[in-house]
Amino acid sequence: MYRSAFLNFGKNYGLDESLLADIYQEAFLAIRKHAISGKLDQVKSSFKTYLFGIGKYMIFDLLKKEEKNVSIENHMHLIHDSIEEIQVDLNNELTQEQKLLRTFFKQLGKKCQFVLTLFYYRGLTIEEIVESTDYENANTVKAQKSRCLKSLKQLINR
Amino acid sequence: MDKDKLIDNFLKGTLSDSERTLFDELIANDATFKEEVKLRQNLQKVAAFEDDAATRAMLVDFEAEHHQKQKRVPVKLWLVAASLALIISITYFTTQKSTADAQVLFTENFEPYRNVVHPIVRSTEQQDLRTEAFNHYEKGEYKEALVLFEKLFKEEKTPHYLFYKANALLRLNRPEEAIVALKAHLKTKDTLTQKSNWYLAMAYLKLNDLENAKKNLKIVIAQNKYNVKKAKILLTKLD
Incomplete structure (x- = not known):
């Protein structure tokens, strides 16, 4: 969706296609994150503008990291686009403690990982989980969730 | 309200005022509770990290498919032959x-x-x-x-x-x-x-x-x- 338009847009900033394809992916992921956290509800612009805004922010971030910002600022007046940058949290690194927890999390069964993800990350309620999976009712989901938390703790304390 | 539900409501950002008071009190005085909150906060991050990674992998697959499709554009045979000849000579030299x-x-x-x-x-x-x-x-x-x-x-x-x-x-x-x-x-x-x-x-x-x-x-x-x-x-x- 808007992939080639985005790549063309990004080329104005002197980045090559493979880097831009990466940025395009990351921008998509960022929008998905915003949707999950409910931030998208307040957005009034079109999807395309939003995607490009995030992409632009990521491009600038990359250019700054590569310390090309000096020359880029000089050229900035030559690049005409009305896209407003949309700031996103680019820090998705896990802390040491979280990295450790991740190894235990991955040792859980797929079902457990799924239920915990739906509940803790995607923010679904128990009732919504019943609707979107094949669990019979709220009680089975609740039981499964607490069993999974228990297994996770057992793995940690092993 | 049980502690379990209290922590989950905190993570979802849906604590009521009275729950908030109870939550703060427990955080200050109950070390086990505090530890449990920390664990679930970390779990939230880890689940997000894994879920994003899975989505990213999916996007990478789409990207790869996209490239393959681009390569499948039909070209006239003579063009293929000519390019081959060119490639061979370039490789040679x-x-x-x-x-x-x-x-x-x-x-x-x-x-x-x-x-x-x-x-x-x-x-x-x-x-x-x-x-x-x-x-x-x-x-x-x-x-x-x-x-x-x-x-x-x-x-x-x-x-x-x-x-x-x-x-x-x-x-x-x-x-x-x-x-x-x-x-x-x-x-x-x-x-x-x-x-x-x-x-x-x-x-x-x-x-x-x-x-x-x-x-x-x-x-x-x-x-x-x-x-x-x-x-x-x-x-x-x-x-």
Whole structure:
């Protein structure tokens, strides 16, 4: 969706296609994150503008990291686009403690990982989980969730 | 309200005022509660990280499909023949140059992987064999390091020595032996295994075996874990 338009847009900033394809992916992921956290509800612009805004922010971030910002600022007046940058949290690194927890999390069964993800990350309620999976009712989901938390703790304390 | 529900409501941001008061009180006075909150906050982050990684992998697949589709654009046969002739003649005339280029690319891209398995602590009294091996490695004394890695691997059978052995061999301009060690390392599974394909690519590059170098770079990209950007850039330079 808007992939080639985005790549063309990004080329104005002197980045090559493979880097831009990466940025395009990351921008998509960022929008998905915003949707999950409910931030998208307040957005009034079109999807395309939003995607490009995030992409632009990521491009600038990359250019700054590569310390090309000096020359880029000089050229900035030559690049005409009305896209407003949309700031996103680019820090998705896990802390040491979280990295450790991740190894235990991955040792859980797929079902457990799924239920915990739906509940803790995607923010679904128990009732919504019943609707979107094949669990019979709220009680089975609740039981499964607490069993999974228990297994996770057992793995940690092993 | 039970504590379990209280923590979950906190994480979802749906605490009522009275729940908030209770929550703050428990955080201040109940160490077990506090620990549980911390655990679930971390779980939230980890679940997000994994979920994003899965989505990213899916997007990478789409990207790969997209590229394949682009390649499937029909072209007239004579054009294919003409391009083939051109490629053959270019290859013929530029083989010498490509050997040189491969070496330049190798030097630009190869860097022995840092020691992450045996941290060397200064002023340590105990100079055991492992410390000695990695000491040499970190100082760039690869010949000495190599001997010790081989010895350590025989004794301990820990696969990461194969990986560091290969790195030392690459530095010593012995890519053939490095390939053997890396292939053996790839059959094992440790935290470094995902990096082996990148170094295999480096070894083949050193040997000017561009086909195998590219093959391994593609694996690096498909795995989407280590040196993916570098691999993409290098691959475009080789194509």
